[in-house]
Amino acid sequence: MTKRFDSAVERAGPRFAPWLSDTNDLTSRNIEASRIPGLVNLSGGLPDPVLLPTKALGRIATTVIRDYPHDCFGYGPTAGLPQLREAIARRYRARGVPVVAENVLVTASGTQTLDLVGKLLAVPGDTIVCEFPSYAGAFDAWRPRDPKYRHLGLRAGDDLRANMAGAAFAYLIPNFSNPTGYLVTEEERLRLIAAAWTSGTPLVEDDPYGSLYYDGDPIPTMLRLASLGRENLDDCPVIHLASLSKQLAPGMRIGWIIAAPATIRALNTAKQATDLCSNGLAQCMAAAAMEAGLIEECHPRIVSLYRTRRDALCAAMSRHIDDWFTWEVPVGGMFVWATARDPRIDVDLLVDVGMETGVLVGAGHHFDPLRIAPPAIRLSFTFNDETKLELGISRLAQALEALGTRASSVPQRSCSSEMGA
Amino acid sequence: MTKRFDSAVERAGPRFAPWLSDTNDLTSRNIEASRIPGLVNLSGGLPDPVLLPTKALGRIATTVIRDYPHDCFGYGPTAGLPQLREAIARRYRARGVPVVAENVLVTASGTQTLDLVGKLLAVPGDTIVCEFPSYAGAFDAWRPRDPKYRHLGLRAGDDLRANMAGAAFAYLIPNFSNPTGYLVTEEERLRLIAAAWTSGTPLVEDDPYGSLYYDGDPIPTMLRLASLGRENLDDCPVIHLASLSKQLAPGMRIGWIIAAPATIRALNTAKQATDLCSNGLAQCMAAAAMEAGLIEECHPRIVSLYRTRRDALCAAMSRHIDDWFTWEVPVGGMFVWATARDPRIDVDLLVDVGMETGVLVGAGHHFDPLRIAPPAIRLSFTFNDETKLELGISRLAQALEALGTRASSVPQRSCSSEMGA
Numbered sequence: 001m002t003k004r005f006d007s008a009v010e011r012a013g014p015r016f017a018p019w020l021s022d023t024n025d026l027t028s029r030n031i032e033a034s035r036i037p038g039l040v041n042l043s044g045g046l047p048d049p050v051l052l053p054t055k056a057l058g059r060i061a062t063t064v065i066r067d068y069p070h071d072c073f074g075y076g077p078t079a080g081l082p083q084l085r086e087a088i089a090r091r092y093r094a095r096g097v098p099v100v101a102e103n104v105l106v107t108a109s110g111t112q113t114l115d116l117v118g119k120l121l122a123v124p125g126d127t128i129v130c131e132f133p134s135y136a137g138a139f140d141a142w143r144p145r146d147p148k149y150r151h152l153g154l155r156a157g158d159d160l161r162a163n164m165a166g167a168a169f170a171y172l173i174p175n176f177s178n179p180t181g182y183l184v185t186e187e188e189r190l191r192l193i194a195a196a197w198t199s200g201t202p203l204v205e206d207d208p209y210g211s212l213y214y215d216g217d218p219i220p221t222m223l224r225l226a227s228l229g230r231e232n233l234d235d236c237p238v239i240h241l242a243s244l245s246k247q248l249a250p251g252m253r254i255g256w257i258i259a260a261p262a263t264i265r266a267l268n269t270a271k272q273a274t275d276l277c278s279n280g281l282a283q284c285m286a287a288a289a290m291e292a293g294l295i296e297e298c299h300p301r302i303v304s305l306y307r308t309r310r311d312a313l314c315a316a317m318s319r320h321i322d323d324w325f326t327w328e329v330p331v332g333g334m335f336v337w338a339t340a341r342d343p344r345i346d347v348d349l350l351v352d353v354g355m356e357t358g359v360l361v362g363a364g365h366h367f368d369p370l371r372i373a374p375p376a377i378r379l380s381f382t383f384n385d386e387t388k389l390e391l392g393i394s395r396l397a398q399a400l401e402a403l404g405t406r407a408s409s410v411p412q413r414s415c416s417s418e419m420g421a
Numbered sequence: 422m423t424k425r426f427d428s429a430v431e432r433a434g435p436r437f438a439p440w441l442s443d444t445n446d447l448t449s450r451n452i453e454a455s456r457i458p459g460l461v462n463l464s465g466g467l468p469d470p471v472l473l474p475t476k477a478l479g480r481i482a483t484t485v486i487r488d489y490p491h492d493c494f495g496y497g498p499t500a501g502l503p504q505l506r507e508a509i510a511r512r513y514r515a516r517g518v519p520v521v522a523e524n525v526l527v528t529a530s531g532t533q534t535l536d537l538v539g540k541l542l543a544v545p546g547d548t549i550v551c552e553f554p555s556y557a558g559a560f561d562a563w564r565p566r567d568p569k570y571r572h573l574g575l576r577a578g579d580d581l582r583a584n585m586a587g588a589a590f591a592y593l594i595p596n597f598s599n600p601t602g603y604l605v606t607e608e609e610r611l612r613l614i615a616a617a618w619t620s621g622t623p624l625v626e627d628d629p630y631g632s633l634y635y636d637g638d639p640i641p642t643m644l645r646l647a648s649l650g651r652e653n654l655d656d657c658p659v660i661h662l663a664s665l666s667k668q669l670a671p672g673m674r675i676g677w678i679i680a681a682p683a684t685i686r687a688l689n690t691a692k693q694a695t696d697l698c699s700n701g702l703a704q705c706m707a708a709a710a711m712e713a714g715l716i717e718e719c720h721p722r723i724v725s726l727y728r729t730r731r732d733a734l735c736a737a738m739s740r741h742i743d744d745w746f747t748w749e750v751p752v753g754g755m756f757v758w759a760t761a762r763d764p765r766i767d768v769d770l771l772v773d774v775g776m777e778t779g780v781l782v783g784a785g786h787h788f789d790p791l792r793i794a795p796p797a798i799r800l801s802f803t804f805n806d807e808t809k810l811e812l813g814i815s816r817l818a819q820a821l822e823a824l825g826t827r828a829s830s831v832p833q834r835s836c837s838s839e840m841g842a
Contacts (some may be wrong), residue, residue, distance in 0.1 A: 013681055015538065016541055027693060049495045054490035057494060061702070062479065063483070065479040071474065072475070072673070073478060074470045075672060076671050077452075108700070110528050111694075122438065123438050144565070144694070147609040169435070185646050201435075251493055251700065253700045262434055266437045269444050273562050274695075275533045279673065279703050281703065282700065282703070293548060397471060
């Protein structure tokens, strides 16, 4: 895997590292879609901008610039401003997890938590264990580390310890996986923690959607379960990732990692080499927003709007595409994962034909490099209102008709029975 | 270079990637220094916080949050908000460089420009060419790419084409190198560009200090020289890095890369995998600050203060440490590079003894992994006022006395003659 400059092509500009050419086209598709008037984008996992508390954030910005001008605009500590590390720690302590500031590294977004974890734990050629399908953006973040992948097999009931053994780390989104929307049960979480202990493999818990429960009580995070009865996280096998993007405002680019102090110190070195420190104003605003209870204030409106839209999307799916797809209604998060009844479906062709009929959906294989799951699509319900969700799914049905792949088999499962409606 | 978990140590927590253990101790020394009351830190390259235009930035924050709330707090394009890409392009066009928005990638700091260039151009095992001594933070940023290094030999008059041939890229800070303060001449810049053309090796021009000229007229950047007489940057061999950290406010974490459109598109993919997009509010503020002329407003005060301090540092050096060190007075930037007259000096011991006498200086070898240069120290003059600079250097002289390494040789060059004072 060497890269050299060929004199014959020197005028054609530099050669780029090979990992760059492997990236999926989900994002470029989304950008393309944003340029097509009237197209309904069900692919991107975007929050609805109407939920941004812009006025409250504006007031907070004014206050923190007045009170902490040097924290806002000078260089800050690599691991984050002390007041934000402490504010984050306090939130976890309030939920019964023994987190102190030394367990917290502030990052510039959830994506940066993934980049730093890859730099921290993966050496080129290492194996990363995931429950596939899994988040495509994480694969992007780790591609420069040139990893191999192994399937965790949690839902298949595999031997977790055996599958995790010898890997750089195991990665999971227990609260409403992106893309599947699956909620890992408490029993499964306990099995994962036990496997992390016995295999010695760190368990990376990515939790961007943990505040987006639409039904029932939240299940404790793996971080919490692993620390039950302990006074600190010193030998905790869980590395916990989170961000403000889905709770407050993605443009703030504030994320964080919770882990044992030794892990945080090593991550500090990795972040120093990556961007030295995060934006000061955003950190001051995040700390002040936590202090003022702004996240809790925003929470009911976010959950209520997204719950309605989840129900609207699934109802539209039942009306229009039940003959072609099966799905589970997610308890939370942003996505519905729809599996094709006919495994012969050409999902990439469906995406193309969908674009022609005015709807964009995400091809499932981008989330599934080992092709563990049958053909599927990912649908997001957070960005579009109910009218657009109905329009998008009815267009998807047109695309399916046009594709001529209507399955003749008996439906295996219908949305309405899952919803209990 | 594999990393596996040893069952004997599994309770000791995860193993970290080997690159993390190679990092220099400059930063940890600086943190240690900040905890010692009265210690004069001449090691860190910090701007003086009194120069931060916090009131003006506060007014700008209020305005952009009111006018562009979704740009400030929603997800933005990976390459940067269009208004900031255009504002940056306009600044370069005003200096005669044919830059358009498609040539600009906005980053979250100068350090991120280095991380992204490493991810873009270096495959593990590749060679990076630098004029040593060079910036230690760049080595940190590239360490995850596991590069080899080769000396450029610009000042030694080496064959640049031969030294650049086959490398992933060549890296240079032409305007007041960190750590040496050296200003690359226009003739040398033209030789470098010619070598980039003939070798096919991209030339990375890092320009964080380009606004910090204290004497004489600025020399055109290599980006400008390489684009003279051209209508665009399409086949420009220079990749130009810059940031707002030394011109406006480091806490904003706004940097950028200027390059050919194909390079910017590939960098866009790398940034997407690194942090998805930069902070929206900081980007809106940067665009508005450029629009309002705030950088130009701040410039005279920054230059005037730092010029006075450079002169004060060099005068104190002439008074106190001329018997032990030689140096060139830098035309700009933040650093003076002092070379030991006696090559037998133990610089690490000097740093330790300096800490005991109340002054911190940077050991030169951190910037010089190939040990090209004789033993030296890096001194920064931007953060401390004249009284503290005098105090720090007099303490350094005490440390040198204590070290007992006073050279008996005839001084080769004195500061006063260089300064023309």
